[in-house]
Amino acid sequence: MSMTDPTILSTSELADRIAILRDNIRQITEQAAARSGAADEERNAERLAQQSDELELLLKEQERRLGK
Numbered sequence: 001m002s003m004t005d006p007t008i009l010s011t012s013e014l015a016d017r018i019a020i021l022r023d024n025i026r027q028i029t030e031q032a033a034a035r036s037g038a039a040d041e042e043r044n045a046e047r048l049a050q051q052s053d054e055l056e057l058l059l060k061e062q063e064r065r066l067g068k
Helices: 011-034 038-066
Strands: none
């Protein structure tokens, strides 16, 4: 899934996407702890980085909307 332009999301869509990303990050972290192997670690690291980047982008948009 590619990053979404957060400015086109409604406030409720933004909140939903943030919740989904937080859950995805939690799941990836749990999967990484349960698995071993270089290929798994690299794949999980890439997924975690992508999800974290998108979460950061959405949180910044949420803060901007809240006037922080």
